[in-house]
Amino acid sequence: MPLQSTNPLTGTVTKQFDEFTPEQTAAAVRETAEGYAVWKNTDFAHRAECLISLAQVLRARADEFAALMAEEMGKPVSFGRTEALKCAGVCEFYAQNGEAMLASRPVSGSGREAFVDFAPMGTVLAVMPWNFPFWQVLRVAAPALMAGNTMVLKHASNVPQCALAIESAFRESAFPDNVFRTLLIGARQVEAVLDFDSIIGVSLTGSEGAGSKVAAAAGARLKKCVMELGGSDPFVVLADADIDKAAGVAAIARCGNAGQTCIAAKRFIVMDEVFDVFVEALGREMDKLKMGDPMAEDTVVGPMSSTGLRADLHDQVRRCEAAGGKIVKGGVLPEGEGAFYPLSIIVDAPFDAEVCREELFGPVALVFRATDEEQAMAMANDTPFGLGGSVWTRDIEHGLELARRIEAGSVVVNGQVRSDPLLPFGGIKRSGFGRELSDFGIREFVNIKSVICD
CATH class of the missing domain: 3.40.309.10 (Aldehyde Dehydrogenase; Chain A, domain 2)
Known part of the structure; x- marks a missing residue:
């Protein structure tokens, strides 16, 4: 089934894309697995440079990305521009703070030398919604990549142009091409992506129904998931x-x-x-x-x-x-x-x-x-x-x-609820579990490892 952009102002289909075949999806996942083998060994300074480079691309192309959001899901361009700039900000935040957040932590009081280490684990699957088509992706991608993981994106089916534009921003930046890939797939292919051993977890923002299905699929495969779902x-x-x-x-x-x-x-x-x-x-x-x-x-x-x-x-x-x-x-x-x-x-x-x-x-x-x-x-x-x-x-x-x-x-x-890189973001009850942003978010998809010397 093709993925298409429908302008909500006019109701007209503006662009249409063929959905990835299973073979194309597998190839993209393999690329990010190969990318992880190299990326996990890069130092924090290099990862930070790549994030800063991506932030520069996001700022330079903010008007273009705002127009895409307006065309595909109706967001006013002034708000879309702000969203793109906010994405640049979260990249800069993790570039500046990610290394300290993931620094090894000595543990005293045990009578022996011990510390806690934070290590990358593999490729994260991001299943993202249309309502903030850039911010929802980058607020998950920036910490995951700074931690040394790679990522594949399954975006909402009504914003394929935004999904491809995000990948193009990564390619234009200093990031290697095989660290972030967009998968043009529908919901029915999500479980197949989770079947790959290189996929170590999934972060989903979306409806309660979608979250329940994806969390169940991840749980059946014993894979970590973060769910940011609906609210009232x-x-x-x-x-x-x-x-x-x-x-x-x-x-x-x-x-x-x-x-x-x-x-x-x-x-x-x-x-x-x-x-x-x-x-x-x-x-x-x-x-x-x-x-x-x-x-x-x-x-x-x-x-x-x-x-x-x-x-x-x-x-x-x-x-x-x-x-x-x-x-x-x-x-x-x-x-x-x-x-x-x-x-x-x-x-x-x-x-x-x-x-x-x-x-x-x-x-x-x-x-x-x-x-x-x-x-x-x-x-x-x-x-x-x-x-x-x-x-x-x-x-x-x-x-x-x-x-x-x-x-x-x-x-x-006395204010409006909003997400901020400095603070953990997520819900409880039917609004989901896990946290994005801050130091809590960057540790969701890492191996929190105890190292002890007797």
């Missing part, structure tokens, strides 16, 4: 919060990337005494976000990635309404060209309704009332997901106390 992040607004600031951040946290972000704020849990004020302010802030052609520099919200995903979202909106929710903004499927969905707000839907426990992957905000902080905390944690969350209050110390109680991988007080 709580955005808790206390009575003493700065409502205007909270609403401004809430609008972009819910509608940025057309709402198609795993760490987007999705469930707004607001104290009853400020509920109406917050909803009104959120609507005003949404109105400020320009929706339109993703190639326009002033566009903030582009189309969703496909009309199919838009239809799924609209079905969830209809089910929210049927369950008793009140649509106070948007919620009407638009006519005309482009996979656009209006920025929408739904209030007073039953918190325990099945649809309210799902992830809404689009620009729709569910706003719930809480009578007190204890109820708000209970609602925040009453979810099968645990990726991110935020708490809004003028009392910072109290906000930090509540942040520690939220069951998630990342929680922010």
